[in-house]
Amino acid sequence: MYTAQLFRGERIRRAIAAAAIGVAAVAGTAAISVPAHAEVQYPASIGQCLAAKPTLQEGVRNQGPCVAAVQAFLSYSYGNGHVDVDGKFGPQTKAAVRNFQRAVGIYDDGVVGPATWRSLQNACTSRGNCDYQYPFPLPY
Incomplete structure (x- = not known):
C-alpha cells in the first residue's frame, strides 16, 4: 500500500510539473511574440x-x-x-x-x-x- 501511495503521489507531482511547464511555455510564447519594450517606430530624416x-x-x-x-x-x-x-x-x-x-x-x-x-x-x-x-x- 505504501508503494501504491508513493506511486500515486509521484503521478500527481509529475502532473503538476507538466502543467507548470505548459503554462510557462504558453507564457514564454506570448512574451516572445509581443515584446514588452515594443514601441512605435517612426522614420528618420x-x-x-x-x-x-x-x-x-x-x-x-x-x-x-x-x-x-x-x-x-x-x-x-x-x-x-x-x-x-x-x-x-x-x-x-x-x-x-x-x-x-x-x-x-x-x-x-x-x-x-x-x-x-x-x-x-x-x-x-x-x-x-x-x-x-x-x-x-x-x-x-
Whole structure:
C-alpha cells in the first residue's frame, strides 16, 4: 500500500510539473511574440541618417528608420514615382534607388552606399529638405 501511495503521489507531482511547464511555455510564447519594450517606430530624416550612412540594401534587417527616410525622400521629394514608406527595403525600393542613381549619374546597383548617400545629401541640401520626416509610424 505504501508503494501504491508513493506511486500515486509521484503521478500527481509529475502532473503538476507538466502543467507548470505548459503554462510557462504558453507564457514564454506570448512574451516572445509581443515584446514588452515594443514601441512605435517612426522614420528618420535623411539628415539623421547621414551621420551614420548605413549601407542599405535588400535583405538587411533592422534599418527601418533610414530605409523609410530614403523611401520618403525618393517618393515625395525627388519625384521618383510612388514608393511605399514602410521601412522595408524590397524590390520597389531597390528600383527607386536605381532610378535615383541613374538620374544623378552614379553606378546603379540599387544599394544605398557611400556614393548614394553623397548624392542624397546633395539632392536634399539643394531642395532644403534634409530634415523632412514622414509623419506616420512604420507598419511593424
